[in-house]
Amino acid sequence: MKAIVFDEHGDIDVLAYRDIDTPELQPGEARIAVRACSLNYHDVFTRRGMPGIKVPLPGIPGCDAAGQVAELGPDVEGWSVGDRVLVDPVRWDRGTGKFSMIGDTLWGAYAEYVVVAASQLIPLPDDVSYEDASCLPVAYGTAHRMMITRGEVGPGDAVLILGASGGVGTSALLISKMRGAKVIAAAGTDEKCQRLADLGADETINYSEVDIARYCREQTGGLFGGGGYDVVVNFTGGDTWARSLRCVRQGGRVLTCGATAGYDPPTDLRFIWTAEMDIRGSNGWQRSDLDELLRMVQARELVPVIDSLVPLPDGVEAHRAMEERRFFGKIVITADAPV
Structure with a gap:
């Protein structure tokens, strides 16, 4: 798959748009074809490296993603290929209490595909755009x-x-x-x-x-x-x-x-x-916050403020614009990989 990748922590010149192996699915996981990924300053921290947080290298930034289910791992029920979804960036292992997050300790969504746990998926109504939805979680x-x-x-x-x-x-x-x-x-x-x-x-x-x-x-x-x-x-x-x-x-x-x-x-x-x-x-969000925000966007009570839509190949420059604070609202990377 194509992705924005960094092989070491550092300044923005460590980022590159290139091919990288698509991760294999494990039981309970789903592969999502990313349609929209909004940028957050957290992506800059991930690229630079954060004290006490071990980011796997090579790494892929991007915490916020909306897209379509492209493939389901073993034992995943209740979802079908093609389903529209919003991804909750946080993955909790209820058995061990382990916390992980895409675009942080897991590969993120500056990519054509992102692999997440089925428990991270939220149904996305047809009348909420991928771009608006991707602004919501972080x-x-x-x-x-x-x-x-x-x-x-x-x-x-x-x-x-x-x-x-x-x-x-x-x-x-x-x-x-x-x-x-x-x-x-x-x-x-x-x-x-x-x-x-x-x-x-x-x-x-x-x-x-x-x-x-x-x-x-x-x-x-x-x-x-x-x-x-x-x-x-x-x-x-x-x-x-x-x-x-x-x-x-x-x-x-x-x-x-x-x-x-x-x-x-x-x-x-x-x-x-x-x-x-x-x-x-205040630390992050809960699923109830995302559910309410989706309801508000669907009812047009809330319209996310989007600065620009940027195709994935230009994702490094989008990241640069965010780091240099040349934006207003949310910058959103878009992709169109096949399902």
């Missing part, structure tokens, strides 16, 4: 759990979202608006800020020109004068972390589900205790 699933299950965002909340122009950010914006919240969305260019406003953001901040903490004080007042936001969403970390703590109102909460700009930032404990804020972590 970004939208994570945002759904972070904003609703963990974050309890609701009507009247003022929500500041940092890094709002990416996959998790745009989905967090859409979900917050659906919940009746006021959204202040931060991005690094005026163009991205305008697109966030077009998506429904009530206010936008170009953080390359405006300090978010100063903007917060000017717009809402100081901490002891009732200022700040009910919810601050920060999944970037790095040098944004300490500044974002200054934007939380008394009794407010910080939501985080990642650290794309650095996982060990300096912090400022004074604001944590003074504001009596809650810091709530």
Whole structure:
């Protein structure tokens, strides 16, 4: 099969579009002809190598996939060749408790085919496109759990979202608006800020020109004068972390589900205790999140924000655009291998 492959960890030049042996099916597995694979910053971490996580080499990135069943392994029941499916990236071995994930510790979906456990398959309705479905698990699933299950965002909340122009950010914006919240969305260019406003953001901040903490004080007042936001969403970390703590109102909460700009930032404990804020972590998604998101997309209550559709042979350049943050929403790789 054709795939985007890396034989060693490193910079983007380790990625190559080439032939690689299609993995054999084991009992309980299915081979999926990938129709769409959306990109996530997790793919960059996989390519670079992550401390404590052993990625098999050669490796194939790509956590999010939608496609058609191309072949079924022994003992797989309830599915047929040609079925349209969304893949839950996570594979749990209920007997051993072992956790694995495609595009991470298992070969991913920057490829014509991906092999997954039958338990990872979710039926894909005919009226939900492969491209829309592929956006859901990592970004939208994570945002759904972070904003609703963990974050309890609701009507009247003022929500500041940092890094709002990416996959998790745009989905967090859409979900917050659906919940009746006021959204202040931060991005690094005026163009991205305008697109966030077009998506429904009530206010936008170009953080390359405006300090978010100063903007917060000017717009809402100081901490002891009732200022700040009910919810601050920060999944970037790095040098944004300490500044974002200054934007939380008394009794407010910080939501985080990642650290794309650095996982060990300096912090400022004074604001944590003074504001009596809650810091709530959210790790991934559950199947119920994906089921609800599929329902929302099918009902057109939610329309995933797609930056571009890129054919598999151009997948390395798509990965580069994501790493360099030259995108808005989700970049999706498409493929058309036979079933």
